[in-house]
Amino acid sequence: MAYATGAVLIAALAAGCTSDSGASDSAPDDKPGIVAPSSAPPGKYRTLPDACRAIPRATLKDLLPGTADMPEAQQDKVFEGAATVTYDTDRRIGCRWKSDVPEGTRSIHLDFERVVSYDTAVSDDDRAREVYAKKETAADLPDTGLPPESPDASPSGSGDPDGTDEADTGTEDAGADDKGATGDTDGTTSGSPADSLQPRLLDKLGDSAFLDDALSRAGSPARHRTVSVVFRTSNVIVTVEYTAQPAMPTEVPDSKELQEKAQALARQLVDSFNE
Template sequence: MAYAIGAVLIAALAAGCTGGGGADDPGADDKPGIGSESPAPPGKYRTLPDACRAIPRATLKDLLPGTADLPEAQQDKAFEGAATVTYDTDRRIGCRWKSDAPQGTRGIHLDFERVVSYDTSVSDDDRAREVYAKKEGAADLPAPTLPDQSPDASPSGSDTADPGATDTGTPDDDPTDGSDGTDGTGTPGGPASDAPADSLQPRLLDGLGDSAFLDDVLTRSGSTARYRTVSVVFRTSNVIVTVEYTAQPALPTEVPDSAELQEKAQALARQLVDSFDE
């Protein structure tokens, strides 16, 4: 009889330990890291295109004046570009092109960066947003002009005839700054472009990938010559693309046309983002 009572007691204790603790029980101890959380999704892109083949030949002819006049063999060499040295072409790849013409030098630098997150709780896209945000912050873009704010009232006193320019070490009486009766581009008369000066400032861009910005920097090369670099940086999913378009006129008194370079750099960036969507 004592044996039977003991057996019933043991069975009851066993039932109390195993019952009411199923997966649907809100009080169940679901420990993190043991199948409770799925890893963050990977990025859309697992590979990168060949940067030196990313720009159509017709586009290169337009961006690199003078190359179309070269013999075919020299054209082929100019258009094939020079690959950027990287240690992992699956993560980063780039290419450079350059042309020398009587009117000056033009250069293109294209960079593709595929961002991968090594934190399972952070997606590749989120990590790419962080990398892009750092690039945008480093560009130090000016605050956008408010609708009721005149660009001429800018507290920085920058020369609106040369928007987006960062002139290093240029004296106030530099003859290329417009004080000699030119428009700042070495061309007497009106402005180099009909575009409003504030619309050519470094700025965020709409409708280009997931996010994008444009930077425009004018610097000095040597004693008097200037060159301008227009950069367009955009993110599409977990890939960040940088387009740099540079011009240096043959005459030191000329300043590269900001409007022309910006227009062509943006057109190239739009071609590239469309190729990612194909």
């Protein structure tokens, strides 16, 4: 009889412990007034396309004149491109193409950068606006009358958590400090033909865009010109660099041709992002 009483007591104690544990686990859920903090919306793009496959073969043939006359195996090697070395292809990816023909050298550098904000109060798009604006400022464009995209136009963090704060005009040619040329094009500025070829902001290209045009110094062994088009679409920043170096050191690369082709490629890339 005493044994049975002890067993009943142990069972009662065990039941009491189980009941208390359940009440303790549910207590935090019953507290009123607790709201999860809101986060800024993520960017439109979560991944990046393969840069070396971003330009159709027909477009590469147009941008790299003389390649159509190469043997097929040599063409394949040129059009394959060389991927840019990056540490995170979800955040940054690029590719380079280059052709050497008797008339001279042409090269293309394409860079995709997907901007991510690590501040929950700042959206990826707002952070991308800030990164793009620094590139635009670094290009030191003449005043064209179009409003620049200011990094202070929307809330943003003060730090550089994604490592993209460094300004990059997208022009890699050392000593390329003579900008613009003469001629005329379909640029977005008004005035004389020479003015229309100056480095400038571009409208109707992504969310924001600008064009830079840099010619190597006179007296260089070979004159080369690099036209850069940089545009932002949502939280991705795209840089197109198109360079020409004629075989003859006295020949100056044509600004109009390079600008038209670089802008056409940029428009093609914008359309591919919107597909």
